[in-house]
Amino acid sequence: MSAPPHEARPTGPGRALPDTQQGMRRRNLARVMHAVSAEGPLSRAAVASHIGLTRAAVSTLVDELIRTGLLEELGPERPGRVGRPGSALAVSGRGPAGIGAEIGVDHLAVCAVDLRGEVRARAVRHGTNRGRAPEPVLRELTGLVRRVVADGEREGLWPAGLAVAVPGLVGRDARTVVRAPNLDWHDVDLGTLLPGEFPLTVDNEANFGGLAELWLGVETPRDFLHVSAEIGIGAALVVDGSLLRGTRGFAGELGHVPVHPDGPDCVCGSRGCLEQYAGEEAVLRAAGLELGEDRVGLLARRAADGDERVRRALREAGTALGVALTGALNLLDPEAVVLGGALAGLAPWLLPSLESELARRTAGPPCPVSVSRLGPEGPLLGAAHSVVRAVLDDPAGVAGRL
Amino acid sequence: MSAPPHEARPTGPGRALPDTQQGMRRRNLARVMHAVSAEGPLSRAAVASHIGLTRAAVSTLVDELIRTGLLEELGPERPGRVGRPGSALAVSGRGPAGIGAEIGVDHLAVCAVDLRGEVRARAVRHGTNRGRAPEPVLRELTGLVRRVVADGEREGLWPAGLAVAVPGLVGRDARTVVRAPNLDWHDVDLGTLLPGEFPLTVDNEANFGGLAELWLGVETPRDFLHVSAEIGIGAALVVDGSLLRGTRGFAGELGHVPVHPDGPDCVCGSRGCLEQYAGEEAVLRAAGLELGEDRVGLLARRAADGDERVRRALREAGTALGVALTGALNLLDPEAVVLGGALAGLAPWLLPSLESELARRTAGPPCPVSVSRLGPEGPLLGAAHSVVRAVLDDPAGVAGRL
DNA sequence: CTAATTTGTAAACGGCCATGACGAAATAGT
DNA sequence: ACTATTTCGTCATGGCCGTTTACAAATTAG
Numbered sequence: 001m002s003a004p005p006h007e008a009r010p011t012g013p014g015r016a017l018p019d020t021q022q023g024m025r026r027r028n029l030a031r032v033m034h035a036v037s038a039e040g041p042l043s044r045a046a047v048a049s050h051i052g053l054t055r056a057a058v059s060t061l062v063d064e065l066i067r068t069g070l071l072e073e074l075g076p077e078r079p080g081r082v083g084r085p086g087s088a089l090a091v092s093g094r095g096p097a098g099i100g101a102e103i104g105v106d107h108l109a110v111c112a113v114d115l116r117g118e119v120r121a122r123a124v125r126h127g128t129n130r131g132r133a134p135e136p137v138l139r140e141l142t143g144l145v146r147r148v149v150a151d152g153e154r155e156g157l158w159p160a161g162l163a164v165a166v167p168g169l170v171g172r173d174a175r176t177v178v179r180a181p182n183l184d185w186h187d188v189d190l191g192t193l194l195p196g197e198f199p200l201t202v203d204n205e206a207n208f209g210g211l212a213e214l215w216l217g218v219e220t221p222r223d224f225l226h227v228s229a230e231i232g233i234g235a236a237l238v239v240d241g242s243l244l245r246g247t248r249g250f251a252g253e254l255g256h257v258p259v260h261p262d263g264p265d266c267v268c269g270s271r272g273c274l275e276q277y278a279g280e281e282a283v284l285r286a287a288g289l290e291l292g293e294d295r296v297g298l299l300a301r302r303a304a305d306g307d308e309r310v311r312r313a314l315r316e317a318g319t320a321l322g323v324a325l326t327g328a329l330n331l332l333d334p335e336a337v338v339l340g341g342a343l344a345g346l347a348p349w350l351l352p353s354l355e356s357e358l359a360r361r362t363a364g365p366p367c368p369v370s371v372s373r374l375g376p377e378g379p380l381l382g383a384a385h386s387v388v389r390a391v392l393d394d395p396a397g398v399a400g401r402l
Numbered sequence: 403m404s405a406p407p408h409e410a411r412p413t414g415p416g417r418a419l420p421d422t423q424q425g426m427r428r429r430n431l432a433r434v435m436h437a438v439s440a441e442g443p444l445s446r447a448a449v450a451s452h453i454g455l456t457r458a459a460v461s462t463l464v465d466e467l468i469r470t471g472l473l474e475e476l477g478p479e480r481p482g483r484v485g486r487p488g489s490a491l492a493v494s495g496r497g498p499a500g501i502g503a504e505i506g507v508d509h510l511a512v513c514a515v516d517l518r519g520e521v522r523a524r525a526v527r528h529g530t531n532r533g534r535a536p537e538p539v540l541r542e543l544t545g546l547v548r549r550v551v552a553d554g555e556r557e558g559l560w561p562a563g564l565a566v567a568v569p570g571l572v573g574r575d576a577r578t579v580v581r582a583p584n585l586d587w588h589d590v591d592l593g594t595l596l597p598g599e600f601p602l603t604v605d606n607e608a609n610f611g612g613l614a615e616l617w618l619g620v621e622t623p624r625d626f627l628h629v630s631a632e633i634g635i636g637a638a639l640v641v642d643g644s645l646l647r648g649t650r651g652f653a654g655e656l657g658h659v660p661v662h663p664d665g666p667d668c669v670c671g672s673r674g675c676l677e678q679y680a681g682e683e684a685v686l687r688a689a690g691l692e693l694g695e696d697r698v699g700l701l702a703r704r705a706a707d708g709d710e711r712v713r714r715a716l717r718e719a720g721t722a723l724g725v726a727l728t729g730a731l732n733l734l735d736p737e738a739v740v741l742g743g744a745l746a747g748l749a750p751w752l753l754p755s756l757e758s759e760l761a762r763r764t765a766g767p768p769c770p771v772s773v774s775r776l777g778p779e780g781p782l783l784g785a786a787h788s789v790v791r792a793v794l795d796d797p798a799g800v801a802g803r804l
Numbered sequence: 805c806t807a808a809t810t811t812g813t814a815a816a817c818g819g820c821c822a823t824g825a826c827g828a829a830a831t832a833g834t
Numbered sequence: 835a836c837t838a839t840t841t842c843g844t845c846a847t848g849g850c851c852g853t854t855t856a857c858a859a860a861t862t863a864g
Contacts, residue, residue, distance in 0.1 A: 019429050020455070021821060021850050027421045028852090045811055053422070057852045059812065076860090083810025084860035223649050237733065244641055246735025247625050257729035258763065261661065270728065270763035326672065327659040327729045331639065333648025361660065361672035422852060423819055430821090447842055459821050461843065478829085485841025486829040808863075817854075823847080832839075 025061075026396040028053065032061045033070065033392045036089050037115070041074055043086020062089060068399040069095045070115065070391075091115045094156035096391050096398050099148060099198070100384025101141060102165045102205065105130055105182045105231060106293065108137070110144040112152040112159070113384035115391060117216075121151035128293075131184050134177075138193040145195060159198045160391050160398055163383035164190060165205040167231050172249040174201045181267075182231040201386060205379035206252060207243055209340045210236020212374050212382030215389065219370075221335035225328060227254060227321070228341030228378070233275055237332065255279060257324040277320030280342070286313035296342040303349045311349055318350035322357025329358070329367050340372035341379075347371040427463075428798040430455065434463045435472065435794045438491050439517070443476055445488020464491060470801040471497040472517065472793075493517045496558035498793050498800050501550060501600070502786025503543060504567045504607065507532055507584045507632070508695065510539070512546040514554040514561070515786035517793060519618075523553035530695070533586050536579075540595040547597060561600045562793050562800055565785035566592060567607040569632055574651040576603045583634070583669075603788060607781035608654060609645055611742045612638020614776050614784030617791065623737035627730060629656060629723070630743030630780070635677055639734065657681060659726040679722030682744070688715035698744040705751045713751055720752035724759025731760070731769050742774035743781075749773040 028051070035050040036042050042050070048058040065071040074088040093114050102109045106128050112121040123144040129137050141164075149159050168180025175191040190202050210226035213236075222241040228234055233255035237244040244251050255275040256268045263272025276282055280295060287310040289298060302310040325337060339347050351369065358366045372378060391398045430453070437452040438444050444452070450460040467473040476490040495516050504511045508530050514523040525546040531539050543566075551561050570582025577593040592604050612628035615638075624643040630636055635657035639646040646653050657677040658670045665674025678684055686697060689704070689712040704712040727739060741749050753771065760768045774780060793800045 019426050019433065021423075021426070021852095024421050024423070024426050025851070031421065043811070054853060055812065056814085056854085059814095060851085079861055081810085082808075082862040084812080086811055221649075235733070239641070239646055244646075244734070247623075247737040248735055251733060251735040253732040253735070256732045258661075258725050259663065261725045268763075268765045323660050323663045324729070327726070328733055330655040330658045331637070331653060331730055331733060332646070333650055333653040333655075335649040361670075363670045423821095424852095427820070445842070456822055457843065458823085458845080461845095462820085481830055483841085484831040484839075486843080488842055806864085809861080811860080812858090814857085815855090817852105819852090820850090822849080824845105825847100826843105826845085828842080828844105830839100830841080832837100834835100834837080 026394060028057070029061055029065060029395045030393050032058065032065060033091070033395050036071060037091050037117075037392055041077075041088040041090045043077060043088060045086055047089070065395060068395070070395050070399070093118070095158070096160035096388075097152050097157035098384040098387025098391070099145060099152075099159045099162045100165070100208075100380050100382070100387070101145060101162060102380040102383065103129065103137065103141065103167065103183070104205075105167055108141050108144060109380050110141070110148045111380055111384050112148050112157060113381070113388055114157055115388055117385065117388065119381075119384070120155055120157060121148045123147050123151075129183055134183075134185055134188045134190075134193060137183075138190065142193075142195055161199040161201065161387040162194065163201040163203070163208070163386045164194070165208040165379035165383045166190075166202060167205050169250055170202050170204050172245065172247075174203060177202065178249075199387075201383075203383070203386075204234060204236075204249075204252075205230060206234030206341070207236045207245070208380075208382030208386065209372075209374070209378035210238055210338075210382070211243060211386060212378040213338050213340060213372055214238050214241065215385050216374060216381060217338070218373065220338065223334045224336040224338055225325070225332065225334045226338045226340050226372070227325070227343060228339075229255075229278070229280065229343050230341050231280065233279060233321075235328070238334075239332070254324055254328065257327055259320050259323045274320055274324040278317035278324075283313050283317050286316065296345055300345050303346070314346060314349035315353040318353035319357050321350065322354045322361070325354070326358060326361040329362070334367065337367055337369045338372050339369065340374065341376065344372045344375045428796060430459070431463055431467060431797045432795050434460065434467060435493070435797050438473060439493050439519075439794055443479075443490040443492045445479060445490060447488055449491065467797060470797070472797050472801070495520070497560070498562035498790075499554050499559035500786040500789025500793070501547060501554075501561045501564045502567070502610075502782050502784070502789070503547060503564060504782040504785065505531065505539065505543065505569065505585070506607075507569055510543050510546055511782050512543070512550045513782055513786050514550050514559060515783070515790055516559055517790055519787065519790065521783075521786070522557055522559060523550045525549050525553075531585055536585075536587055536590045536592075536595060539585075540592065544595075544597055563601040563603065563789040564596065565603040565605070565610070565788045566596070567610040567781035567785045568592075568604060569607050571652055572604050572606050574647065574649075576605060579604065580651075603785075605785070605788075606636060606638075606651075606654075607632060608636030608743070609638045609647070610782075610784030610788065611774075611776070611780035612640055612740075612784070613645060613788060614780040615740050615742060615774055616640050616643065617787050618776060618783060619740070620775065622740065625736045626738040626740055627727070627734065627736045628740045628742050628774070629727070629745060630741075631657075631680070631682065631745050632743050635681060635723075637730070640736075641734070656726055656730065659729055661722050661725045676722055676726040680719035680726075685715050685719050688718065698747055702747050705748070716748060716751035717755040720755035721759050723752065724756045724763070727756070728760060728763040731764070736769065739769055739771045740774050741771065742776065743778065746774045746777045 031051045035047050044058050048055045072090050072092045074090050077085045077088050079085045097112045097114050100111050108125045110123045111119050114120050169178045171178050177185050177188045206228045209228045213220050213226050224238050226236040235252040235254040256273045259274050260272035264276045266273040433453040437449050446460050450457045474492050474494045476492050479487045479490050481487045499514045499516050502513050510527045512525045513521050516522050571580045573580050579587050579590045608630045611630045615622050615628050626640050628638040637654040637656040658675040661676050662674035666678045668675040
C-alpha cells in the first residue's frame with residue numbers, strides 16, 4: 001500500500017549506498033548513467049575514460065543497463081578519427097519517466113519527462129485554486145496525473161515517481177504542506193490524497209524552480225541563488241550542486257529578510273521584511289493597481305506601456321531586493337543570482353535598480369545577476385526532472401521495480 | 403619540496419575516493435576509525451554492527467589499522483553481559499597528530515592534538531601583530547610550530563599536517579590570505595612562508611571556530627550558525643555537518659549584512675552594515691572607550707561593573723545582531739545559533755536584546771541561541787582537529803606516509 | 805596494402821566482503 | 835560444579851567486481 005520510502009532528494013551519483021561490493025556496483029551503474037545522460041551519446045570507451053573505470057568494467061555495466069532498458073545502443077559512431085569507431089550509447093527514450101505536477105494559485109499542471117529529459121506528455125487545467133479545499137483540488141490533480149500517465153504508457157513509458165510543486169512551505173518529510181498562504185492550506189498531507197501507486201515527493205515550487213535552473217539552465221553554476229516570486233518571495237539556495245533545505249525545510253525565505261527593520265508590520269510578525277517592499281501585493285499597491293487575475297502579466301504590460309507609476313514601483317522593489325540580496329550574498333558567496341518565476345518577466349524593470357544597489361554595496365566585483373529562461377515552467381520541469389534524477393542516481397533501484 | 407595536494411577540507415567518511423575496490427577499502431577503513439573515535443572504546447563486533455559490515459571484514463580492517471599504528475588494542479572488556487567479552491579497541495594516542503596554529507591580532511598560538519582529540523603540546527607568544535609584516539610573524543610562528551612538533555615527537559607523535567587559523571579572508575586554495583584588515587595583510591601566500599614538511603591548510607578563524615564547535619561542542623547539531631566576532635563579525639555556516647564556504651571562500655560575512663540600509667558608511671562600500679552597529683570599534687565608540695589591548699576583556703569588566711553606557715552599547719549591538727541574524731535564519735533555517743569567540747564573553751549583556759529581537763521577528767518558536775564553551779580557544783582547536791579529522795577520514799592516505 | 809590506432813570482448817587474476825563453521829570465553833541455569 | 839547458551843574473534847570458502855592482459859575487429863595514415 002504505502003509507497004516505498006523513496007528518497008528523491010540527495011542528488012549526485014547515488015551516495016548513501018552501503019560501502020559493499022553491491023553498493024559499489026550500484027554507484028558505478030549510476031555513474032555510467034550520469035555520464036551518458038550529461039555528455040550525450042558516448043561510446044563505452046568514452047564512458048570509461050569519463051568515469052575512470054576500465055573499458056572492460058564499463059562493458060559489463062552497460063550490458064546490465066541495456067538489459068534493464070535504461071540505455072540504448074544507437075549503432076556505430078561516424079569515425080572521423082583513427083581507430084575502430086565506438087558504438088554510441090544513449091539514454092533510453094522508453095522505460096521509466098518522471099511525473100511532475102504543479103499546484104499553482106491559478107492552475108494545475110502535470111507533465112511526464114523521459115530519462116532523456118524530454119517532455120513527453122502534458123496536461124493543464126486553468127482556474128484559480130485560491131481558497132479551495134485540498135480534497136477537490138487534489139482529486140482534479142489526480143485526474144490529470146492519470147491522463148498523463150496513460151499518455152506516457154502509450155509511448156512505452158512507465159511512471160517512476162510523482163513530484164509535486166506547491167506554492168508554500170513543505171515539511172522535511174516531503175509529503176506535508178505545512179503552510180500555503182495563497183491556497184489557505186495548513187498541514188495537508190498530500191501522501192494520503194494522491195495516487196499511491198508510485199513514490200511521491202512534495203516540495204516548494206521555489207526549490208523545484210531552482211533545481212530546474214541547476215539541471216536545465218544553460219550556463220548555470222553549481223553554486224547560485226535562485227530567486228522567485230510567485231506569491232511570497234522565495235529563494236532556492238543551491239550549494240555545490242545540491243539544495244540547501246534547512247532543518248525544518250524552511251530555508252530560502254528571502255521574503256522575510258529585514259530590509260528596513262523599523263518598516264511596516266509584516267504578517268510574519270516582524271517589521272520591514274522584503275515582502276513589504278517587493279512582494280506582489282506591495283508592488284501592486286505602490287503601482288496603484290488592483291488585485292486580480294494574472295497580476296504579473298498586468299504589471300509587465302503596464303510597465304512596457306511606459307506607466308511611470310508602475311515603473312517606479314518596480315524600481316523600488318528592485319532596490320529593496322538588492323538590499324536583501326546583499327545580505328544573502330555576504331552570507332553565502334554564491335557564483336550567481338538567477339531571477340526566476342514571476343521575477344523573470346519583470347526583470348527588465350527590476351534589474352537596473354537591483355544591480356546598481358548590489359554594485360553600491362559590494363566591495364569587489366558584484367555577483368552577476370541573470371534571468372531564468374525557464375520562466376514559469378521552472379517548478380513543473382524541476383519536479384519532473386527530480387524524479388528522473390533519482391532514477392539516474394540509482395538505476396539499480398528502479399530496475400528492481402520492473 | 404612542495405607539500406602533496408592534501409585536501410583536508412571535505413569531512414565525513416572519506417568521500418571522493420574512486421568507486422573501485424581499493425577506494426571501498428579505504429572508505430571502510432575510515433568508517434572503522436570514525437566509529438571507534440566517536441563511540442569510545444569498541445570491540446570488533448561492536449564496530450561491525452555500527453558500520454554495517456560483518457565481524458570478519460572488520461577484523462581484517464582493524465588488523466591493518468593496528469599494524470599502521472592508528473588503532474590500539476586495549477585488552478579484554480570487562481564482561482557484564484553474557485558471551486565472550488570483546489577486546490576493546492581505541493584510537494592510538496601515539497602516531498599522527500594534528501598541528502593547529504592561530505595567528506591572532508594579539509598573539510600567536512600553536513598546539514598538537516592526537517588522534518584521540520587530546521591536546522598534547524602547546525606554545526604561545528603574546529604581543530600584538532597588528533601592522534607587522536608577514537615574514538617576521540611567520541618566522542616566529544614557524545619557531546613555535548617546530549617547538550610543538552619536537553615536544554610531540556618526544557611522546558611518539560608525528561605531525562600529519564599543519565592548519566593555520568587567520569583573522570581574515572582566505573582563498574579557496576586554502577593557502578593565501580586574501581585580506582586580513584587587522585594585520586594589514588593582503589594576498590599573502592602562507593605556503594611559501596611556513597615549513598613545507600607537512601601538508602598545510604589555512605582558513606578563516608571563524609570557520610575553524612565553527613568546526614571546533616561542531617566537533618567538540620557538547621550538544622551541537624549538524625546544522626547551525628556559529629557567530630564570532632574577533633575583529634569583524636564572521637559567521638561559520640555549518641550545513642549538514644560541513645562548512646559552507648562559498649565560491650570564493652568568502653561565505654559567512656555576517657558583518658556586512660545590511661541592518662539599516664541608509665545607515666553610516668562602511669569600509670566595504672555599503673552603508674549600515676552590521677559591523678557599524680555591533681563591530682568592535684562601533685561598540686567601543688558607543689561605550690565611550692578607547693581602543694587598546696584586550697578590548698573585549700575591558701568591555702566585559704565594565705559591563706560586569708555596571709557601567710550603564712557600556713551595557714547600553716552592548717544591548718544595542720545585540721539588537722543589531724538580532725536583525726542581521728533574522729535575515730540569516732530566514733535564509734538558512736539552521737537548528738541553532740552559537741555565539742563564539744569574543745561574543746561568548748559578552749554574551750550575558752548581548753543575549754537579552756538579541757533574543758528578544760529574534761523572538762519579535764520570528765513567527766514560530768525562535769531559533770535557540772547558545773554560547774560556546776570553547777570561547778577564544780575555538781579556532782586553535784578547530785585548526786588542529788581539522789588535521790585529525792583528515793586522518794580519520796582517510797587513514798590509508800596517512801599510512802602511506804609512514 | 806601495411807602499420808598504427810582505437811574499440812569492444814573474453815579469460816585469468818586479485819582484492820574484498822559475505823557466509824558458515826569453529827574454538828574461546830564469558831554468563832545462566834541446574 | 836557442570837552444562838547449555840551466548841557472544842567474540844578468526845579462518846576457510848565462495849562470490850562479486852574491477853583490473854590486467856590478450857586479441858579480433860574496424861578504421862585512418864602513409
